[in-house]
Amino acid sequence: MFVFTAISDFVKRRLVQPVLNLLWQGMTPRSLAATVAAGTVVGVIPAIGVTTLLGTLVAARFRLNIAATVLVSYLVQPLQLLLAIPFIRLGISLFSLGELRLSLAEMQTMFNADWVEALNKLWQANLAGVAAWALLATPVGVLLYLVLIPLFKWLLPKPKLAPVPDVPSEQITQII
Template structure:
């Protein structure tokens, strides 16, 4: 496939799966500010350092703040590769923050296998590492949410003007 064809395919995907739902929300009267908040929270909750928890987190926060569930879950879904990439950095930063030795973590697959083999032993071995990662995420989350919110809000306002 040529580079131009790949760009057209990606542009079509991006248009259909990201831009069109957002424009649809704007046309239904949802404010750019509410959509910016939904995008920011979906992105930051989507990198929460505990696998399998982000869908529930996004759903609960979305219900609590009356945010659009499909949009927050879509953003959460797109964040999955970044969540995987950030697991180890969050865990290592947390261990360093708390002055703890690094617990050996070789791969996500190995962690999954160990959890499936014995959930209780997994919690004994890795529970505090998860807590340390959550603390680092909690320190990073507020400024990241603010940056994403204030960064996307002008773009969404312009999109709202253009779509009317």
């Protein structure tokens, strides 16, 4: 029980709290929603290794927090692995590339027969998956943005208004 509590405290202190601090630092609910939506959409692209560059470019283009956008894209990368095959299958069916078998045994057979042709087919399939992702990225990103705005309005701490000090009327007339 003590070990679980210690690990939980460590994860909260070293992972969760720094992430929340990064995401909440001076961001409005709209900018945070845009950052999370952009990072999520970029993070699930079915092309391994391009999320950092693409996330940076998207965040810079839309004037979002670059570090937070890239962080969100990293946090959703398990979804990237889960959605890669569905994106590729969708791209293959959208662009009528024929039937490509994606099981390990069938890919081994393709590589044993002609590895250059196998690489070509897998390259085309992955490109079709990226195209399918590109078709869905904007609508999903906008929908995610619209869903996250009320959530972040509710979650983010409300800014505290500083009390206005009483200024004597003589000082006001001197200033004017």
